Amino acid sequence: MTIIKYRRIFFSISLFLVLISVFSIFFLKPVLGTDFSGGSILEVSYLSDRPSLDEVKEKLISLSLGNYSLRPSSDSNFILRTREINDEEKTIVVNALSLDGALELSEERFNSIGPVVGASLKSKSYKAISVVVIAIVLFVTFAFRKVSRPVASWKYGVATIIALAHDILVPTGIYIIFGRYFGAEIDLLFVTALLAILGYSVHDTIVVFDRVRERLRINSQLEKNESFDKTVGESLRQTMGRSINTSLTVFLVLIALFFIGSESTRNFTFILITGIVAGTYSSIFLASPLLVTLEKLQKKKF
Amino acid sequence: MNKYRVGSAILLLVLVGLGFFLKPSQNGDSKFPFKFGLDLVGGTELIYKADVSNLEPEDVGDSLEALRDVIERRINVFGVSEPVVQIERAGIISGNREDRLIVELPGFKNVEEAKEALGETPLLEFRLQKDGLENLNTTDPHLQAVEDFFVSTELTGRFLKRSQVIFDQTTGDPFVSLEFNSEGKEIFAQITKENIGKVLGVFLDGAPISLPIIQSEIRDGNAQITGSFTAQEVKDLVKKLNLGSLPVPIELASTQTVGATLGGAALNSGIVAGIWGFLLVAIFMLLWYRLPGLVAVVALVLYTLISLTVFNIFKITITAAGIAGFILSVGMAVDANILIFERLREELGEGKKLADAMREGFHRAWLSIRDSNVSSIITAIVLFWLGTPAVKGFALTLGVGVLVSMFTAITVSRTFLFALEFKEENKISSFLFGSGFSKVISANKVTE
Numbered sequence: 001m002t003i004i005k006y007r008r009i010f011f012s013i014s015l016f017l018v019l020i021s022v023f024s025i026f027f028l029k030p031v032l033g034t035d036f037s038g039g040s041i042l043e044v045s046y047l048s049d050r051p052s053l054d055e056v057k058e059k060l061i062s063l064s065l066g067n068y069s070l071r072p073s074s075d076s077n078f079i080l081r082t083r084e085i086n087d088e089e090k091t092i093v094v095n096a097l098s099l100d101g102a103l104e105l106s107e108e109r110f111n112s113i114g115p116v117v118g119a120s121l122k123s124k125s126y127k128a129i130s131v132v133v134i135a136i137v138l139f140v141t142f143a144f145r146k147v148s149r150p151v152a153s154w155k156y157g158v159a160t161i162i163a164l165a166h167d168i169l170v171p172t173g174i175y176i177i178f179g180r181y182f183g184a185e186i187d188l189l190f191v192t193a194l195l196a197i198l199g200y201s202v203h204d205t206i207v208v209f210d211r212v213r214e215r216l217r218i219n220s221q222l223e224k225n226e227s228f229d230k231t232v233g234e235s236l237r238q239t240m241g242r243s244i245n246t247s248l249t250v251f252l253v254l255i256a257l258f259f260i261g262s263e264s265t266r267n268f269t270f271i272l273i274t275g276i277v278a279g280t281y282s283s284i285f286l287a288s289p290l291l292v293t294l295e296k297l298q299k300k301k302f
Numbered sequence: 303m304n305k306y307r308v309g310s311a312i313l314l315l316v317l318v319g320l321g322f323f324l325k326p327s328q329n330g331d332s333k334f335p336f337k338f339g340l341d342l343v344g345g346t347e348l349i350y351k352a353d354v355s356n357l358e359p360e361d362v363g364d365s366l367e368a369l370r371d372v373i374e375r376r377i378n379v380f381g382v383s384e385p386v387v388q389i390e391r392a393g394i395i396s397g398n399r400e401d402r403l404i405v406e407l408p409g410f411k412n413v414e415e416a417k418e419a420l421g422e423t424p425l426l427e428f429r430l431q432k433d434g435l436e437n438l439n440t441t442d443p444h445l446q447a448v449e450d451f452f453v454s455t456e457l458t459g460r461f462l463k464r465s466q467v468i469f470d471q472t473t474g475d476p477f478v479s480l481e482f483n484s485e486g487k488e489i490f491a492q493i494t495k496e497n498i499g500k501v502l503g504v505f506l507d508g509a510p511i512s513l514p515i516i517q518s519e520i521r522d523g524n525a526q527i528t529g530s531f532t533a534q535e536v537k538d539l540v541k542k543l544n545l546g547s548l549p550v551p552i553e554l555a556s557t558q559t560v561g562a563t564l565g566g567a568a569l570n571s572g573i574v575a576g577i578w579g580f581l582l583v584a585i586f587m588l589l590w591y592r593l594p595g596l597v598a599v600v601a602l603v604l605y606t607l608i609s610l611t612v613f614n615i616f617k618i619t620i621t622a623a624g625i626a627g628f629i630l631s632v633g634m635a636v637d638a639n640i641l642i643f644e645r646l647r648e649e650l651g652e653g654k655k656l657a658d659a660m661r662e663g664f665h666r667a668w669l670s671i672r673d674s675n676v677s678s679i680i681t682a683i684v685l686f687w688l689g690t691p692a693v694k695g696f697a698l699t700l701g702v703g704v705l706v707s708m709f710t711a712i713t714v715s716r717t718f719l720f721a722l723e724f725k726e727e728n729k730i731s732s733f734l735f736g737s738g739f740s741k742v743i744s745a746n747k748v749t750e
Contacts, residue, residue: 041558113556117349128688135680143673189623192685192693196630196700199681203634203674207641210670242637242644249586249640250633253579257629261575262568264341265626272630 004233007289014166014286021173030176031067033187034081036125038118042080042090044097047104050076059096063089084113125191129168132195136202137161143206147213150228155294156209160202163287167201168194171274178270189268197275200250204243204283211235212291228295236288247280306721313604313714320607324614336614337384338408339621339695340558342569345382345408346416350552352389352401361544366391366401368545369552371538372424372507373405382410403552417554424507426459426546430493431501452503452510455493459546461486467536468526476536478512478527480543487523495519504543511542572625579629580606583636591643597718598639598711605635605703605710612702624695631703634678638711642667664716671708678704 003010024030034041056070056078068082078097085093098105141157171194175184184190212235219226254276258269340347352369354362366389377385386406407416429452463481470477482490493502494516504512514527527539584602587595609628613620646663654662682701686694 117555124688128684131687132681132684135684136677139676139680143676188688188693191688192623192696195681195685195688196627196696199678199700200634202677203637206674206677207670210673214666214669238648239644241647242640245586245590245640245644246634246637249583249636250630252582252586253629253633256579256582257575257626259575260571260578261626261629262571262622264568264622265572268623268626272626 003236003285004229004289004292007285007292010285010289011293014170014282017170017173018166021169021176024173024176025169028176028180030179031185032118033185033190034113034118035188036118036122036186038084038113040082040085040090040113042082042093042097043077044080044094044105045077047076047106049103050078051099051103055099056097059099060093063092063096065093121188125188128191128195129198132198133161133164136164136198140202140206140209144209144213147216149216151291151295151298156291159287159290159294160205162290163201163205163282164198166282166286167197167275167279170278171197171271174274175267175271179267184267184270189265190271193268193271193275196272197279200276201279201282204246204279205287207242208235208239208283208288209291211239212288229292232288232292236284240284243280243284247276250276306717309717310721313717317600317604317607320604320611324607324610336610337617337619338569339619339624340406340408341622342566342620343408344411344566345406346410347407347558348405348416348420349555350403350405350420351555352403353551353553354401357550362401363391364541365545365550366403368541369403369424369550371542372545373403373420375507375509376419377405377407382407384408385410402555424545426462426543427505428455428457428493429453429503429505430455430497431503452501452505455489455502457486457489457493459543461489462543462546463523465540465543467533467540470528475528476531476533477529478531478536478539478543480525480527482523482525484523487521490523490525491519491521494525506542506546512539568622569625572622572629576625576629576632580632583633587636587639591639593722594639594643594646594715594719597715598636598643600718601639601710601714602632602636604714605707606632608710609699609702609706612706613699618698618702619695620699621695623693624699627696627699628703631700631707635703635707635711637674638667638671638707639715641671642711642715660719664712668712671712675704675708 050072053070053072060068060070060080065082065085068080070078070080072078080093080097082093094105095101137157137160140160141154144153144156147153147156175190176186178184212232215226215231215235218224219231251273254269254273258266258273261269352366354365357365370387370389374385374387377387385408386404388404388406390402390404392401405416405420410416432451432453461482463483463486465478465480467476468479469475498516498518501513501515503510504514512527514529531539580602584599587598587602589595591598609631612618618624642663645667646659649659649662650656679701682697682704685697686701688697
């Protein structure tokens with residue numbers, strides 16, 4: 001099986017992508033969304049015609065609002081998301097929004113999310129990701145508990161966890177890199193998408209592992225002596241059609257969602273798409289070949 | 303084989319039935335409307351931190367529930383349809399550091415007004431019946447109106463030490479016991495002494511919660527409210543009294559408002575995306591898997607209808623992220639079908655007879671379907687825990703989707719496929735059951 005034979009190449013590709021992602025996480029300073037960092041949201045309604053986005057942005061440029069986002073809401077409103085601003089700053093911002101008093105507007109809403117609420121959500125997100133990873137690894141170990149030869153069941157768990165790390169890091173890196181161009185933020189929906197990717201990727205990996213499990217059982221019943229390389233390789237080959245087709249159907253719906261779906265879930269869908277691609281790659285080119293590597297390592301010891 | 307045909311007929315009936323159930327009536331309203339999140343219909347969300355530091359740990363739950371009831375009553379003033387007031391307890395289950403009260407007001411946009419009406423800590427008061435109204439009917443169903451018949455007294459919740467449910471030792475009937483503190487004891491003794499026979503109404507947040515009649519002077523500060531109560535009524539009353547005696551101050555932590563237009567656009571584009579996603583998957587399944595693909599599409603239609611019905615019946619809140627989750631689940635729902643069909647193709651490739659291959663295909667695919675779906679369910683549960691409403695919506699639609707898809711992909715597909723009853727194997731059947739580019743190979747196998 002080609003994939004097994006040239007596994008080092010595929011590992012290298014993954015490692016390369018993971019390194020780029022880690023680099024981007026540490027050096028590109030991803031922007032945290034209001035969910036996590038806390039911040040203010042101001043909504044204004046124009047009594048006459050609403051000015052264009054560019055007109056307003058020009059006025060806002062001179063203010064030190066950092067990474068703000070301005071979006072139209074209903075027919076006559078703008079919503080401005082900024083770092084947490086105080087009342088004084090708010091007055092200045094409102095003045096800018098009214099184009100220095102040229103347009104009459106009413107403040108519809110001013111809302112500040114304290115950093116405490118944001119921080120609590122942030123720690124909850126870390127916990128959620130850890131819980132999912134641990135639960136999945138335990139489950140994989142449990143599901144493959146009857147398989148102990150030639151590779152112990154916990155090693156299926158190890159292969160899964162490496163694939164999971166890959167599936168979290170690569171979409172995160174891509175999101176951060178591209179996020180610089182379309183203003184993507186790390187918010188709660190981002191974490192949600194990551195968790196959904198985890199679920200999907202393991203789902204994919206388990207299907208291949210399940211075939212390995214079945215093949216091992218049949219081989220031992222027939223007292224057939226097959227190398228582990230071959231068992232994994234054949235299992236991969238047999239499940240390849242399914243892996244590609246399922247990923248394709250998921251990919252199709254996500255493409256529809258990305259191009260037609262709501263603006264509010266577009267970034268979310270983007271991460272899901274990168275995650276589905278990364279997850280499919282890791283199930284085929286990473287998790288299963290890793291099983292073979294783990295087996296080889298084990299042999300060396302004895 | 304016959305039973306599969308009966309099964310298929312039943313499933314088709316279910317399909318049509320669900321279709322009618324979900325179809326909105328002509329004016330656009332449905333008898334069973336979906337529950338949409340604030341991000342889709344517009345509205346206001348307020349999150350309060352509840353300070354329970356002066357409460358005994360075992361009383362916190364009851365007090366928060368009573369607080370929720372009070373807040374719900376205050377909201378009713380707005381005339382908001384289907385407001386939601388939820389408690390989120392601190393701790394490991396919610397992951398919060400403090401107890402929270404979450405108020406959702408769909409369609410309501412005046413945050414200031416909402417803040418003002420909801421923001422105050424509820425007050426418990428004892429009010430005395432006005433003179434000259436001796437024949438007050440305390441069983442009057444319009445309790446709100448009786449407020450006019452009472453005057454305030456000095457006695458408020460702060461003089462109440464605690465209240466509990468007691469069961470009469472002889473009759474077994476439940477009643478409420480009140481214990482006042484030393485200051486309250488004096489005031490209560492004076493009120494009861496001077497007003498025997500009158501009603502001393504207990505008001506929480508301006509609304510009467512109990513209208514007992516003073517039977518005699520009570521000097522020791524230990525009072526009872528008796529009457530023909532059910533145990534539940536007594537329990538509710540005690541909760542409210544305790545909330546009044548030890549108020550739970552609330553503080554606004556964050557607010558959120560979404561305009562209806564914005565939400566409406568999000569809903570529409572979500573639905574259109576869903577339809578396109580569905581069509582793309584259906585076309586792919588038909589082209590690649592042919593007859594089984596058609597069965598998978600029917601199963602997918604049933605899947606969609608059953609899931610939507612579950613959302614509808616269990617009043618699962620549909621958010622923008624929830625719609626995304628559901629659309630994602632449509633893509634994943636055919637996975638079980640794909641697993642089965644790929645397996646079927648392999649079995650056919652090994653030269654098995656069609657019926658045997660079908661049986662084997664379903665049987666062998668089951669283990670991987672089961673195991674692989676568990677991971678998605680784990681994710682859905684954790685996401686639900688993480689949940690702000692948007693994330694909860696996603697978790698629920700994904701979780702429900704996975705469970706329903708296991709049923710539709712396996713049971714429904716099997717029923718339909720076996721109902722088709724292909725006994726004779728010929729080029730047509732092998733074409734219909736072939737997939738992708740495998741037509742020639744499997745046709746050859748059969749003719750060998």
